[in-house]
Amino acid sequence: MQQRLSRRSFLELTGLAGLAAAAAGCSSGPPAGAATWSMWSSSAAEKKVWEDFSTYVEQQLKVRSVPTLTPSGGYPTKLDLQLVSGTAGLVTAINGTLIPTYAARGAHRPLDDLIAADPDFDPDDFYQPSRRISSFNAKTYAIGFDVAPTVMYYNKTLLQQHGIDLPSRTEPMSWATFRELAVELTRPPDQYGFTCAPAIDDLVSWIYCAGGNVMDDQATRSTLGAPEAMEALQFVIDLFVKDKVTPPIKNLVTESSMANFMEGNVAFMQNGPWQVVNARKAEFDWDIIPFPAGAVGSTPRVSGSSFAIPSGVREGADLDLAWKLLKTLTSTGALDIYARAGRNNPARLSAGSAFRPPPDNLGIVQQVLAGKVAGGHAFDVTTNWNQVKQLLGQDLPRTFLGQVTVADAIAGLTPRLDVLMRQHQDNIRQAAARKG
C-alpha cells in the first residue's frame, strides 16, 4: 500500500539523512593498518610516478598504500592543517628548505633512534648533502629522496649557430667568461644570453660561489652586506640591469626561467636537474655544464627533498609501520622508479644509475655531489626560512628591475634580516628546551 509522506515526515527523513551523511563523512578515512603518506604532485606524469611508488609499497609491505597527492603550491598549507589536526599520513614528504622549520616546531620526530635500532638501514648510501639537508640541531629528521646541485643549462644549437665553441663538460667557466659569452649571444629583443629567476633561491648559488652566504655560520646575523655576497649580487643584477643579457621581466609572479629557455632563444639557464624532465621537450639541442666558478670555485646551491614522520605518530604498531614505509619510499627500488622517470637525481648513491641521459652530460650531477667535478654547497636555511624568503622576495626583485641599487636594497634588508636571525636563535633555544 502506498503511503503519503507528510511534510513533517519528509523533513524528519531529510534531517536524518543529513546527519547520516555527516557521520559517514566524519568517519571516512584510510583503513586501519594502511600505509598512509603525503606528497606534492602537479602533473599527470608526476602523479604516475607516485602511483608507481604506491604499487611498489604495496608489493614490499603487503599492506594497502594510501598516498595523498596535493598540487605543490598548496602542499605546505595542507600539510600544516593535517599535522595540526592529527590527520597527516604516517609519512610526509617535505622540501629540504622547510625541514628546520617543521623540526624546530616539533611537527616531526627525530629518526636517530629508529636508524640506530635498524641494522638494515644504511645511512651512508645517501649523499652527504642530502643527510645535511635532512638534519636539524644535529639530529636526523628526514630521509632524502632526491638531491641535486644547481647546474647551467645551455642551448647547444644556439652556440653552434654563432660558431662558439661548446663549453667544457667538466671544467666550470669563470664568471668573466660566462658574462662575455652571455653578452656576445644577446641580440635583443630576439635573443638573450642568460635567464634565471629574480629570487634568492637562484641568487644563493652565485653568493656561495663568491664565498658569501645569506647569514653567518651560526645564523646569528645577516651577511648579505659582506663584500663576497655583495660582489655576487652585483654581478647577477648587472646581467639584468646593466648588460641586459636577460629577457625583460614582464611580471614578478609568473616569471619563469624555464619558459624563457624553452623559447629556444636564450643561451644559458640556471636551474636544477629536476627540470631535465621538462627540458627534454625542447625542440633544440641542449645540455648541462657545471655552474660558473666564482672566487671560491663552482659551489652552487645543493637542494633536495625528503620524507619524514610526523611527531603525532604513536609509538608501537603505527611507528613500526611508519618506519617501514619511510624506508620503502626511500629504498633503492623506489628511487629507481623516481630516477628512471627523470624526475630528479635520487638521494641514494645506489639508485644513481637509474638517472640517465639525455642530456649527454647528465652524469655531472652525481660527479658534483661526489666531489669529483666542481662542487656544491648545501642550501643553508633557518627555522623561519619562509619569513627570510618573504623578506628577500619583497626588496631583492626590485634590484633586478633597476628600481633600487643593490647597496640600498641590502642596507634596508639587513636590520630586518638580523631580527629574523635572532628569532631563529630563539626557535632553536625553544626547540632544545622542549626536547629537554
Next chain:
Amino acid sequence: MSVDTLPVPATAPPRPTPEPTPRWRNRESLTAWLFLLPSLIGFLVFTAGPVVAAGVISLLDWNLFSPPTWAGLSNFARLGPDPTFWSALGNTAYFTFLSVPLTILVSLLLALLLNQGLRRVAVFRSLLLLPYATITVAVAFVWIWLYIPHDGLVNAVLGAIGINGPAWLISDTWAMPALVAMSVWKSFGFGMVVFLAGLQAIPQQLYEAARVDGSSAWQSFRNVTVPMLSPALFFVVVTSVIGSFQVFDQALIMTNGGPGTRTTTLVMYIYRTGFENYDQGYAAAQSLVLFAFIVLITATQFVFQKRLVHYDN
C-alpha cells in the same frame, strides 16, 4: 448514621488557566527555527566561532604545532613597530578608496544605460554580469597577460594612441592602480544588477511630475533618481567597502604583493603571518584590527545613512 457530606458545588471549579505557550515554542516558531537552523549553524560555526577563536588566539603565542602559551596583549603591541603591517594597511585603504568609487561609478553608469529600454537588454545584462560570475583566479591570469609590458593588449592600445604604457605589475606607481582596474572590471556587475533593480522600482510618476515641473534630465537624475536609489547605493557602498578591505586573491596572483610591498594587502599579510610564518597569535591580532576597522567604517556609514539615504516609507 449521619454522614457529613461536603456540599456539592453547583458548578465545577474553574480549571486553572494554562500557561501561555512561549512564542518560541509554538509550532510556527519552531518551524521558522528549523528553517533558520542551517544558516544559524553555518553562521555560528564558520563566522561567529572563528571571530571568538581569533580573539582567544590573539592572546596566545602559538606556532600551530607546539602547545600555545599565554602572550597577553603582546601580539597587539607588536603591530605598532611593524612597518609591513602599516604598509599593508595603507595599501588596503588605497585600494579601497580607489576601487569602491570607481566600481560604483561604472556600475551606476551601466545600470542607467541598461535602464533606457534598449533592445536585447537581457543579453547585455548577462554579458555585463559575466566578469562578476567568473572566478577571480582565472580573471587574474587573463589580466596578467593584458598587462605584459611590451606585447600586452593594454599597452598595445595605449601605444596606438601615442602613449608609452608602463610595466604595470612591476611598477611602484602603477601596480596598485592596475589591480584596482582589474577589480573594478571584475566586480561592477554586482552593483550594476542592484542599481538596475533599484532604478526599475522608481515610480514613473515621479519623473512625470518632475517633467511637468520643468526639470531637465540632470535635475531629474539629481532630485529623483539619486534619492530614490540611495538605499541601493548605500547597500552597494557598504558591501563594496567590506569586500575591498578583504582584497587578497588578485593581489596574490598578479603581483604577490610586490614590487616591494606596494601591493601587499592586509589579508595577504595576515595569511602569510599565520600560515607561512606559523605565527597564529600575531595573525589573529591583525585580523581583529582589520575587523575593528571594518566595523568602524561600516558604523560610520550607518551614521551618515540617516542623513543621506532616503527611504520611501
